[in-house]
Amino acid sequence: MWGSQTTPAGTVISVAPTRYPAESLYHELLHADLKVKGYRQHATLVRVTDDSYVPALTNALDNELQHHRMYPAFVAAGFDPEDFYHDGDEATFATIRNELKRLKPATTHAARYFLSYLSIIAPGGRGNEEKRAQLDRFFRMKVPTEKLRLVEEAADKVCAWGVASDGDPGPLIVEIIAGLGDFGGWWLGASQNFPADGHFTGAPFTLGDAQRFASR
Ligand SMILES: [Zn+2]
Secondary structure (H helix, E strand, O other): OOEEEEEOOEEEEEOOOOOOHHHHHHHHHHHHHHHHOOOOOOOEEEEOOOOOOHHHHHHHHHHHHHHHHHHHHHHHOOOOHHHOOOHHHHHHHHHHHHHHHHOOOOOOOHHHHHHHHHHHOOOOOOOOHHHHHHHHHHHHHHOOHHHHHHHHHHHHHHHHHHOOOOOOOHHHHHHHHHHHOOOOOEEEEOOOOOOOOEEEOOOOOOHHHHHHHHOO
16 A cells, blocks of 8 residues: 655655656655655544544545645646545445445434545546546435535535645544534644644644543
C-alpha cells in the first residue's frame, strides 16, 4: 500500500507494486507538498467518552480533505484523473453499493453514511462521472431524508475546503463532526501540546479528566 509520512525531518514514502508508479509517487508527493506548505494533520486523539465515529471521521476527513486540495495539481501535471488513486480503487464504488444495501436506514448513523459518501465525492479515480452519478442517486434512495441533509451539509463543507487555501483543517474537521451528531468528549490534536494545539469536539476537558476516564 502506498503512503507517506511528512515530519520536520523530511518525508518517507512507502511504495508497493503498482501498474502506475509515476502516478502513485506523484500522489504521495502532493500529500507531502500540502503538509510542507502548512496543512496540519490531527493525529493525536484524547477522549473522555466511549468509542464513537470520531476517530474514523477524523482519519477519513484528514485524507479526503487533502485529496480535494491535491487533485487539481495532479490533473494539471498531465496525469489521467482516473489514476489519482492506487490500483485497488477499481472496487470502491461496488463496495459502497454493497454497504448501502446492507445498512439499516432506521438505525444507521448519519456519520456512517457520511463515511461512505466521502468516497462518492472523492475527486478523480476509476469510477467515472457516469458511475459516480448512478451511485449518488442510489445513495439518495437509500438514506433517510434527515440523515441525507446532514450528509449533504458535511459534503458541501469538504468540497468548499478543496477550493479554499487555509492550511489548517482542524476547525473544519470539528465543525463537520459536530454537524453530524452529538460527538463531544474528544480532543483532536495537531501535536502532543494539549490543549493549545488542537480542538475539542464539544465541551473542553482536562488531561486529568482524560486520565480518570482511561483508568476507570
Ligand atoms: Zn492519498
